[in-house]
Amino acid sequence: MYPGTWAAQDPDKPALIMSGSGEVLTYGELDERSLRLANHLRARGLGAGDVVALLSDNRPESYEVYWAALRSGLYVTAVNSHLSAPEVSYIVSDCGAKALVVSAALAGTVADLEVDVAERLAFGGAVPGYDAYDAALAQAGAEPLPEQPHGDDLLYSSGTTGRPKGIKPPLPQIAVDEPGYLYPTMFAPSYGFDQSTVYLSPAPVYHAAPLRFGGVIHTVGGTLVMMEHFDAEAALAAIEEHRVTHTQMVPTMFVRLLKLPAEVREKYDVSSLGCVVHAAAPCPVDVKRKMINWLGPVLHEYYASTEANGATAIDAETWLAHPGSVGRPLLGVLHIVDEEGAELGPGEVGTIYFEREARTFSYHNDPDKTRATEHPEHPGWTTVGDLGYLDEEGFLYLTDRKAFMIISGGVNIYPQEVEDLFTLHPAVADIGVVGVPDEDMGERVVAFVQPADGVTGDDALAAELTEYARARIAHYKVPREIHFRADLPRTPTGKMVKGKLREAYRDVAVGQ
Template sequence: MSTTHVDTFAADHLPPREQWPEFLFDAPELQFPDQLNCATELLDGWVAAGQGDRLCIQGQGVRWSYADLQAQANRIARVLVEDMGLVPGNRVLLRGANSPMLAACWFAVVKAGAIAVGSMPLLRAKELTQIVVKAQVSHALCDARLAEELALARPGCPTLTQVLHFNSPDAGGLDARAAAKPAGFDNAKTSVDDTCIIAFTSGTTGQPKGTMHFHRDVMAACACWPKHVLRPTRDDVFIGSPPLAFTFGLGGLLLFPLSVGASTVLLENASPAALPAAIAQYRATVCFTAPTSYRAMAPQLAGHDLSSLKKCVSAGESLPAATRQLWKDASGIEMIDGIGSTELLHIFISHDEAHAKPGATGTVVPGYVACVLDDEGKPLPRGQVGRLAVKGPTGCRYLTFGGDDRQGQYVQNGWNLTGDAYLVDADGCFVYQARTDDMIISGGYNIAGPEVESTLLLHPKVAECGVIGVADEERGQIVKAFVVLRPGIEPTDTLVRELQDFVKQTVAPYKYPRAIEFRTALPRTETGKLQRFRLRQGT
């Protein structure tokens, strides 16, 4: 492949072509020109079309039109190029909570032909060092309030030579420098297959991996799930909790709204306690968050005017049927469920609200194909559990720098193997069973941990739970549940037996948790995913 990048690190550290998945670009909306800069398509195109006055992005004390966001992104791009010496292909770490300024920084990086490397706000120096070293990051734009951990990381990051802080009163900070720049900028003439994002997986398995996405991938993601499943309009107002550093958040809260000329609300605090009030304040129509957040928000909806809310999207982890029903009872809205991955950028199996089926993720998003494979890579018939395999216009390309050799695990025979165990039911819907490494084998039975979790969540005294398999001399493994109780409920031995009996009465008795440990909280990633590996490690 060719690249227009001056710094060719990304092109030099793509996996070998023979290890790439098969890509599908058959649909007319997936035909792109050889020269493509997704910032031009998503932002500048609306201004050029006379839509610059349309509302684009809101946040605390900020209300920007498309022209406003373009001007701010252009000024920051000038700072990157003129003051910080950035050249196309450099990697830029972006560090900050969701905000209009962080969005402007993302567009500035992409406009300049560089590669945006997002980082979750809660990451510590050790984790930041891993990302910077793996992606050989040279520049960073960091919220001044999050400067400390990045400063602690810098001794271990010799490539990171240029750092500027925003939300800083300093005359040498990004805000002041950008304000002094002209509002025009000529976007880099990038290739359709130049990398524009290196997104790191959120760490449910402990060690993040860098996934590389091209300008074409960004536009392909905008052309598939939003168009065919979400079906937003230019009058929609998007809101939600996932960080922009997480591809679920980047797509749902920035790329997808701008792709249709809609507006988005970026909140620094989008906790379950804060989000209902924000939906009411901004009259949001589309909400993106994880199942855990919907479950926590449901009891809090009374007293908030959510009449503007039309669509609620759940992704990031499996959606238990109990959570779906709880949210529908509280809000009147049927959730749109979906599964995506950082490796494939966004959602590839989903359903719209009209075709929701409790317990099922949905059907394949147009533009993608999927099937369930056995351990030998052969398709399984309906009703049998196997490995989910996906192909489409986006796919896995792991950053190979540093000797990472996991490409061959994720991509096999042209398929992206997501690490999820699924079956296809009689209606052709894909039904989630477990992460393939979350399958518990106990006494010869295969038990899906998330199924036991979904069952326990039906119990009125259970707020959250996580289920894993633990070693057992007699049975190989036993099912162990970590349970967070609802406020006011005391953990007792009697309650342990009550929960065990409840599971036995609800699903096959062999699936019941033989061990239950009560916790005040469960380990989760910043995006809300349960970290079962930490439960296995005893943390």
């Protein structure tokens, strides 16, 4: 099913509500406007397999573009709205977009783009060089499409370990109103999404999980409440106002919620919540336990990637019996593999592979990186480079990204473990840990810390944090250096951009 299904049944039902402005997009409007845009793009020569790129803040039009693509066999590439003009230009060019739709709120970035795209539309205001989005829709007409082959997304990795990679799945061989698309099939029954669902999306729409989960809500006929941007107290207010039943957050959002004063958290009625999904980054055990103590056993975690090569899932009750685990397979068969490709036993850390019947993705324009994801002896096994281990019962535990692992004196150190240690420390607002070259040990552990409001980042605080760590983890894992910053480079979905931390350390080293 898709928005047209629900528009025929209840055209006035809200498909999307903006939590800040209160703006509403009904199912009737979403169906008609996405159809008009699909007609417009088809008239401009876009056909099945072509790409429409979207550069937008969180606005209702983003889902009009999404559904226009999915109902006409197109790929939609939602571009990170926080990127610089050269970074956006790279993605729009690399994906081969034949159309680019932008928000006028990003006019400054748009003005500096260097892209060769014939069809350009802008919504939310005038943008030089771009046709008016609403005018194009008005002229397009709303006659039904002769056929509606299912499209898909072609999204780019966040670039935390290097240049973003385009992740291109094969197009689903179904019509948009036929069952079988991966995300509704996998997640709707897992989390109880249906017509009664009111889903709060607090994250940027360009990211894979918010974009896809919002689409899932529209396939089941629920209502998507989208925040313009995340604010901890505003999220609680939105849950109370809209009687939100489901939401999805990332661990950094949990931390911000938990650091609200108790009287702030307690003044909002969040009893409507029946399911709080979290993913995107490992959640520190203490953080998750506090969330369960506050909200009850409504937390559901999954581990997956934009590549969608596999997934695991775990509910709150099971997690309490297996704290720290991200669950057992929801999609694919799990294998933990060593550097030589041999499968490892329970408790042994290695690279995580998922086994599927067929390859589910490729990296756009990069066959070498695509091949590098495959197991040398089992082509059906693929990895995105994460490390972890299985316990005796087959539950998966993450340790870190392979690219982030620090090898100091021949010993493996996982930065995530060190970062988790400090997550709820009252003097720490945020922390990122990296390995830097060391002549003696090969690498040494370095931490960048954003002090909490009102806390001074100085030698005294560094000494306090060092002693705190030495009392709780092995001494070889304790950061040898702590550097303080006003803020740290996280993506809006909570992932630390380790490359920028390493660049920051090079600047520090030059200044020493």
